[in-house]
Amino acid sequence: MGGQTARIARFIGVRLAVSAPVILGIVFLTFMLIRMGGQDPVAMLAGPMADEAMLNALRAQLQLDQPLLAQFANYMVRIAHGDLGVSWQGGIPVLNEIRHLFPATLELVLLSVALAALIGIPIGMRAATKPNGWFDQISRFVSLAGFSMPTYWMGLMAILVFFYILRWAPAPMGRLSMEVAAPAVVTGSILVDALLEANWRAMGSALAHLALPVACFTMLAAAPMIKQTRAIVIEIMGSDYVRYARANGFSAATVRRMALRNAATPLLTFLGSELTSLLAAAALIEYIFSLSGLGQWGLNAILLGDFAVVQGYVLTLALFSMAIFMVIDLIVMLIEPRN
Amino acid sequence: MAQEKTLVMAMSATPKGFDPDIWVPGQIEAAVNLYEGLTKYGTRSGANGKVEVDPSKIEPHLAESWTVSPDGKTYVFKLKRGVRSPFGNELTAQDIVWTYEKSALQKRTGQFMRTAARIEKVEAVSKYEVRYTLSDANRIFLGALTLHLPAIFDASEAKKHATPDDPYATKWLALNTAGYGPYHLQALQAGQQAVFVVNPNYAFKKPYYTKMIWREVPSPATRVALVRTGQVQYAEQIPFQQLTALRADNTVKVESVPGFGGATVRMNPRFPPFDKVKVRQAVAYATDYAAIGEAVFLGQGTRSRSMLNSPIAGAVNAYKYETDYNKAKQLLAEAGYPNGVDVTLEYSTNWWWEEPLVLQMQASLAKAGIRVTPKRIPSTEMLARRTINVWTVPFLTHLTSSFVPDPSYNMFLTAHCRGSSNVNANCDAAMDKLIDASVVERDQKRWLALIEQAQNLQADSATFIETFLPGTHEVFAACMKGYVWKPHNRLVWKDLSCNS
Numbered sequence: 095m096g097g098q099t100a101r102i103a104r105f106i107g108v109r110l111a112v113s114a115p116v117i118l119g120i121v122f123l124t125f126m127l128i129r130m131g132g133q134d135p136v137a138m139l140a141g142p143m144a145d146e147a148m149l150n151a152l153r154a155q156l157q158l159d160q161p162l163l164a165q166f167a168n169y170m171v172r173i174a175h176g177d178l179g180v181s182w183q184g185g186i187p188v189l190n191e192i193r194h195l196f197p198a199t200l201e202l203v204l205l206s207v208a209l210a211a212l213i214g215i216p217i218g219m220r221a222a223t224k225p226n227g228w229f230d231q232i233s234r235f236v237s238l239a240g241f242s243m244p245t246y247w248m249g250l251m252a253i254l255v256f257f258y259i260l261r262w263a264p265a266p267m268g269r270l271s272m273e274v275a276a277p278a279v280v281t282g283s284i285l286v287d288a289l290l291e292a293n294w295r296a297m298g299s300a301l302a303h304l305a306l307p308v309a310c311f312t313m314l315a316a317a318p319m320i321k322q323t324r325a326i327v328i329e330i331m332g333s334d335y336v337r338y339a340r341a342n343g344f345s346a347a348t349v350r351r352m353a354l355r356n357a358a359t360p361l362l363t364f365l366g367s368e369l370t371s372l373l374a375a376a377a378l379i380e381y382i383f384s385l386s387g388l389g390q391w392g393l394n395a396i397l398l399g400d401f402a403v404v405q406g407y408v409l410t411l412a413l414f415s416m417a418i419f420m421v422i423d424l425i426v427m428l429i430e431p432r433n
Numbered sequence: 434m435a436q437e438k439t440l441v442m443a444m445s446a447t448p449k450g451f452d453p454d455i456w457v458p459g460q461i462e463a464a465v466n467l468y469e470g471l472t473k474y475g476t477r478s479g480a481n482g483k484v485e486v487d488p489s490k491i492e493p494h495l496a497e498s499w500t501v502s503p504d505g506k507t508y509v510f511k512l513k514r515g516v517r518s519p520f521g522n523e524l525t526a527q528d529i530v531w532t533y534e535k536s537a538l539q540k541r542t543g544q545f546m547r548t549a550a551r552i553e554k555v556e557a558v559s560k561y562e563v564r565y566t567l568s569d570a571n572r573i574f575l576g577a578l579t580l581h582l583p584a585i586f587d588a589s590e591a592k593k594h595a596t597p598d599d600p601y602a603t604k605w606l607a608l609n610t611a612g613y614g615p616y617h618l619q620a621l622q623a624g625q626q627a628v629f630v631v632n633p634n635y636a637f638k639k640p641y642y643t644k645m646i647w648r649e650v651p652s653p654a655t656r657v658a659l660v661r662t663g664q665v666q667y668a669e670q671i672p673f674q675q676l677t678a679l680r681a682d683n684t685v686k687v688e689s690v691p692g693f694g695g696a697t698v699r700m701n702p703r704f705p706p707f708d709k710v711k712v713r714q715a716v717a718y719a720t721d722y723a724a725i726g727e728a729v730f731l732g733q734g735t736r737s738r739s740m741l742n743s744p745i746a747g748a749v750n751a752y753k754y755e756t757d758y759n760k761a762k763q764l765l766a767e768a769g770y771p772n773g774v775d776v777t778l779e780y781s782t783n784w785w786w787e788e789p790l791v792l793q794m795q796a797s798l799a800k801a802g803i804r805v806t807p808k809r810i811p812s813t814e815m816l817a818r819r820t821i822n823v824w825t826v827p828f829l830t831h832l833t834s835s836f837v838p839d840p841s842y843n844m845f846l847t848a849h850c851r852g853s854s855n856v857n858a859n860c861d862a863a864m865d866k867l868i869d870a871s872v873v874e875r876d877q878k879r880w881l882a883l884i885e886q887a888q889n890l891q892a893d894s895a896t897f898i899e900t901f902l903p904g905t906h907e908v909f910a911a912c913m914k915g916y917v918w919k920p921h922n923r924l925v926w927k928d929l930s931c932n933s
Contacts, residue, residue, distance in 0.1 A: 134817030139456065140541065146822045148540055183449035183457045185607050186623060195624060250654050258658045265664040266655050267443065267648050268625055384650045386624035394446065394651075398458070399813035 105424060113416045117409075121173070124408040125166050133399030134158075139182050156182065169405070178409070179402030181395070188406035191391060196410065197282030198269060199387035202379065203372045205308045210315035211365060217316075218323025219354065225328055233320055240317025245310060245375065249382035252306045264302045266383045274299040307383045314375070315368055322364045326357045359426050366422035370415040440642040440929065443650040443665040447627050451618060452606045453582035454536055454543040461581075462669075463647070465923045466629070468584035468612040471496035471510055471529075472575055474838075476917065484917050485690075488744050488838035491575045494637075495524060495585060495613060496563075505570025505875060512561040517634035518587035519617045526557035531588035535601040543583030545853065549842060550577040569873045572880070573845075576837045580921065587611040615640050615927040625649055629926075641915075641930035657908075660685055666910040666931070667924070672785065673731055676906055688907045690918040693745050693843075694834035695737035696730075696786055698778070698794060698898040699857035704827035706776070711768035713895035717754035719761035721797035725900050729789045734901030739888045740833060740848055742902055747840045747881050751888035752899040761801035773802025780807065780830040781815035786903055787830045794898075819856035831856050833897075838920045840884045841871040848891055859896050 136153045153159045157168065172179060178188035221230040256263040269284055270276055277287040277296045285304075288297035330336060330353045339349050377389030392407030394400075448459030453468060475490030493499070496510035516524040533555040536543030550573045554566040567574060586606065594605035610618040613636070616629040627647040631640055648665065650656045653672050660668040661684055671679065680687050700707035700716065707713055726734060741748040765774065778794060780787040788809065795805040810818075818825045835843050835854070846852045849868045850860035864887060871883040891897065905922055912931040919925055 131811070133811050133813040135813055137813065137816035137820050146820070148545070149820060151540055181449075184623065185450070185604065191623065250652075253655060253658055258662060261662075265659055265662070267650055267659060267664065272441070272646065272648075382652045382655060384648070384652070384655060386649060390651060391624060397812070399811065 101427075102424065105427060106420070109420045109423070113420075117412055117416065120412045121170070121405070121409060122166065124405050125169060126162065128399070128401055128404050129162060129165075133401075135182055135399040135401065178406040181400055181403045183395075183398065183400055183403075188402050191403070192388065192406055192410050194282060195386065195388045195391050197286075198284075198385055199373065199376050199380065199389055201283050201285055201304065202307055202311060202376055202385065202387060203369060205304060206311035206315050207365065207369050207372060209308065209312040210319050210368070213312065214316040214319025215323050215361065218320045219327050219350070219357075221320065222324045222327035222331060223350075225324075230324070233324070237317040237320040240313045240320075243313070245314055245378050246382065248310045248313065249307070249379055252310055253382070256306055263306050264299070266303075266306070268384055268386065269300055269303050270296060271299045271303075303383075303385075307379045307385060311372065311376075311379055315372055319364070319368065323357070323361060326360050327353055330356050359430055362422050362426055366418050369418050370411075373414060374411055437643050438641060438931075439644040439646060440667065440926070440931075441646045441648060441665045443656040443659045443668040444647050445649070445651055445653075445656075445670050447621065447623055447625065447647060447649045449623075450607045451610050452603065453584040454539045454541045455603075455607060456542055461921065462923050463618075463627070463629070464581045464584065465919070465921055466616045466645075466926045467610045467614045467618070468581040468586075469614045470494055470579045470581065470585070471499075471512075472578040474576075474579055474920065486744065486838075486917065486919060488576075488920065489746055491579065494579075496578075506567045508565045508567075508574070509558060510563050510565070512563065513636060514561060516613050516636040517632075518590060518611060518613050519632045519634060520587055520590040520611065521634060522587045522589040524585070524587075524613050525560050526563040527560075528585060528588045529563045530555055530557050531591075531601075532583050532585050535586070535603070536583040538601055539603060546577050546580065546582055549845070550574040570875060571841075571872050572874075573837065573839050573842045573872065576839045576842065580836055581614075585613060587613065616645060619644075638927075640927035642926060645926055660908055660910060663910060666913055667929075668908045669924070671906065671908045673733065673903075673906070676733065676908075677731070679908055684911050686909045686911050686913055688909065688916045688918075689733070689904055691735040691743070691902050691904045692834075692918065692922060693742045693748075693838060693902065693920075694832050694922065695740075695742060695902050696734075696784070696790060696900045697737070697831050697833055698790070698900065699829055699831050699859075700896050700898075701824055701827045701829075701857040702894075702896060703824065703858045706768065706770060706774050707827060707896075709768040710894060711764040712770065712774065714754075715761040715764040715768065715801060716798065716803060717895045717898055718757045718764065719798045719801035719803055720754070720794060720898055720900070721756050721800075722900065723756065724797060725790060725793050729786055729793050730901045730903060733906075734903050737899040737902050739899065740891050740897055741840050741843055741884070741888060745838045745840050745843060747884035747888075749885050749888055751885075751892040753892065754895070754898075756797070758801045761803075765802060770802075773804060775804045775806070776828050777806045777808050778828045778830070779810055779815070779826050781810055781812040783812050783815065784830075784832050784903070790830060790900065821851070821853055821855055824856070824858040826857070829856065832903075834922065836921045841868065841880075844868045844884070844887055844891075845872060848887070848897075857896055859891075859894075861890070861894060864890055864894075 136149055140148050140152050157165060180187055217233050221233040224230060253266050257266060264271055274296055277291050277293045280287050280290055284300040288300060336349060339352060376387055377393040380387040380390035395403035446459055448463040449457035450460050451463055453464045471494060472491050473494040475487045475492045476484050477487040479485035495513055495516055497513040499508050499510045501508050512524055551568045551571050552565055553568045556564045558564050590611040591602040591606055594602040615632055615635045617632055619628045619630045621627045629645040631643045656668040657671060657675050659665045676687055679685050700713050702708050738750040738752050739748055778791050780791045791807045795807055798805050833847050835846050845868050846854045848859050848864055850865050867883055867887040871880055874880040874883055905918055907916060913929060914932060915928045915930050917928050
C-alpha cells in the first residue's frame with residue numbers, strides 16, 4: 095500500500111514538474127500572440143470621442159506603453175501572487191470571473207461527455223462485433239451525421255424545433271428561468287448547489303435549460319466516441335489473444351468482457367481528449383443558448399482584445415487539460431497491469 | 434403599492450460598466466436611462482403623426498431655467514428643486530461641480546464633451562444655481578447638456594464610496610449607479626443579467642415599467658426567437674435580413690427611424706493614390722449606389738446626401754455624385770492612372786454592413802478600373818489605426834455618427850483636423866476654418882451659410898464616399914408603444930409602455 099502511494103506521489107510530482115514549463119510556454123505564447131495580433135484595446139476603451147492625449151494616458155495606465163518583455167515579466171509576477179489581472183471591461187478581476195463562469199461550462203461539458211460515453215461506447219462495441227452488418231452501417235451513418243453537422247447550426251435547429259415550434263424547451267436565455275430563485279452559490283454549479291439545498295425547482299429548471307445544449311453537444315461528442323470505440327474493439331477482436339480465447343472455447347460474453355477490459359485504456363485516453371476539446375468548443379453552444387459560461391466569455395474577450403481575460407481563459411483551458419490528462423494517466427497507470 | 438411592471442430585454446451582452454466617463458460595452462445603453470442632463474431636446478409631431486425629437490428646440494430638464502450673458506459665454510442654470518436620487522439625496526449645484534471635477538480627473542469621454550462644448554469653469558452660485566463659463570460662445574453647449582455625460586451623479590452617495598486612492602469613487606461608480614435619472618441598478622450578474630428598477634423619487638413623469646430585466650442573449654437568431662415567442666418584449670441588434678419577416682409578423686412591432694448616422698467609405702489623402710482629388714472623385718463616381726441600396730441595405734436605408742443628414746439643422750444635398758463609370762475612368766486617366774489602380778479597402782466588423790458594402794464596392798469599382806482588395810482587420814486594430822494623428826488606414830469603412838444633432842459639432846467631430854472621429858486625416862485648412870467659424874457664429878443666417886459651404890467643400894474633396902443611412906430599427910413585442918428615437922441612438926426605457 096505504501097509502495098502504491100509513493101508510486102502515485104512520484105507520478106504526480108514528475109507530471110507537475112514536466113507540466114510547469116509547458117504551462118509557462120503557453121502563457122508566454124498567448125501573451126505575445128494577442129499583443130502582436132494587431133489588437134489594441136486602448137482606442138476602444140477610451141471611447142469614440144477620445145483624443146490622442148486621452149489614448150496615451152490610458153495606454154500608460156494599462157502599462158501597454160512598456161516593452162513587451164517588461165509587460166510579460168509584470169504579468170508573471172502577478173500570476174505568482176495569484177492575480178490574473180483585471181478585465182478592462184468593467185474592471186472585474188479575471189480570477190473571480192473564472193470562478194464564477196467555469197462551473198457553467200463544466201456542467202455542460204461533463205454532462206455531454208458522460209452521455210456521449212454512455213451512448214457512444216455501447217454502440218461502438220455493438221457495431222464492432224459485426225463489422226459492416228446492418229447495425230454497424232446505421233451507427234456509421236449516425237456518427238457521420240454527428241461529425242458533419244456544425245454545432246452552431248444544430249443549436250439553432252434545436253431552438254427552432256423544440257423552443258419556437260413545439261414550445262417544449264424553456265427560453266434559451268440563461269441557466270435558470272427568471273421566475274426561479276437561484277440556489278445559494280456553493281460550487282457555482284446550479285445543479286450541484288440546488289442538490290445541496292434540495293431546491294428541486296431550481297434543479298428542474300437548470301436541467302430543462304441544459305437539455306438542448308447538452309443534447310447538441312452529446313451528438314457532437316458521441317460521433318467520434320462511436321467511431322473510436324468501434325475501431326479499438328475491432329482491433330482488439332482481431333488480436334492474437336482474442337483468437338486464442340475463442341479457439342479455447344470461451345463464450346462470446348467472456349470474450350467481449352476481455353475486449354472491453356483491454357479497450358479501457360485507449361478509451362479512457364480518448365475520453366480525456368474529448369473533454370478537453372469540448373471545453374474549448376463550448377463557446378459556440380454557450381453563445382447560442384446564452385449559457386454565460388467560460389467559452390462565451392473567452393470568445394467575447396478575443397473579439398474585444400481584452401488581454402487579461404484572453405490570457406486567463408487560455409490558462410484555464412491549459413490547466414484543465416493538464417489536470418484531466420494527469421488524472422486519466424493516473425487511472426491508466428493503476429488499472430493497467432503491465433505498469 | 435403600485436403594481437410592478439417588468440420589461441424583459443434580450444441584449445447582446447450585459448453592461449460591463451455604468452460610469453458614462455468610461456466607455457465599455459453596454460455602458461451607453463444603460464447610462465442614458467440612469468443619468469440625465471440639465472437640458473433635453475424638445476419634441477414635435479412627425480410626418481406620420483408620431484412624436485419625434487426636434488433638435489432645434491432645447492428645453493429645461495434637471496435645470497428649470499437658465500440665463501445667458503450678452504457675450505454668450507456665461508450661463509447660470511437654476512436647478513429644479515426636489516430632484517432626488519434613489520438614495521433620497523436632493524440634486525444641488527455641488528453635485529454638478531463634483532461631476533465636472535470627476536470628469537476632469539478621469540480625462541475620458543466626459544472631459545471630451547466639456548472640451549467640445551468649450552466649458553472652462555463650472556461653479557456653484559448657490560445651493561440651486563450653477564454657473565458655466567465658456568471659453569467661446571458656441572452652439573454646441575446647450576445640446577451637449579442634454580447628454581448623460583458628464584453624468585450628473587449623486588455626489589453625496591458617491592462620496593461614501595470614495596477612498597484616499599480613489600477620491601471620486603470611480604471604482605464604485607464603474608459597477609454601481611447613483612444618479613437622478615428614471616432608473617437605477619438593482620443587481621448585476623455579469624454575463625447573465627442586469628436588473629434595473631425605477632427611481633422611486635424620480636422628479637418627472639413616472640415610467641410605466643418599474644423593473645427592467647436585461648438578459649444577455651448573444652446570438653441574434655436566439656434574440657429573434659425570444660421576441661417572436663413573447664419571452665422578451667424587446668430585442669436589440671436584430672440583423673437587417675430578419676426585419677422584413679419581422680414586419681410581417683403580428684406578434685412583434687418594428688420601429689424604424691432613418692437617424693443621421695451614415696455608412697461611409699473614407700479615403701486618407703496622405704496615402705497615394707488618394708492624395709489626388711481626381712482619384713477620390715473617380716471612386717465616388719465608380720460607386721454603384723443603387724446596388725448598395727438594394728444588396729447591402731435591402732432597400733431599407735436612406736441615401737446619404739452630405740456629411741450632415743436630417744434631422745441635423747442645415748443639412749443640404751451637397752453630395753451630388755451618381756454612378757458614372759465613364760466619368761470615373763476619365764478622372765482616373767487625368768490623375769495619371771489610365772490603366773486603373775490597385776487599392777486595399779480595409780474594414781472590420783464594428784457594424785454589420787461593412788463586409789457586404791466592401792464586397793459591393795469591390796464589384797462596382799472594378800468596372801472603372803479600380804481594383805479593390807478587401808482586407809478584414811480586427812475591430813480593435815481598426816480603432817487604433819484610424820485614431821486621430823495615427824491615421825494609418827488609407828481606405829476604410831466608417832459610420833459617421835454622434836450624440837448631438839448639431840451641425841457644427843458633427844462637422845467638427847468628423848471632418849475637422851482635430852475632430853476625434855476624423856478617421857482619415859481629413860485635414861484641410863479651409864475646412865477647419867469654416868467649421869471653427871460655424872461653432873462660434875451666433876447669427877443664424879451666417880451660420881447656415883457657413884454650414885452649407887463646409888458641406889459643399891467636403892463633398893468636392895470627396896474624401897468621404899457617402900452611401901446610405903442604415904437607420905435604427907428597434908424590435909418590440911406587438912403591444913409596445915411610446916418609442917421615440919433619441920439622437921444618442923439608444924433606447925430610452927421611460928418612454929415605453931404596453932397596450933395590454
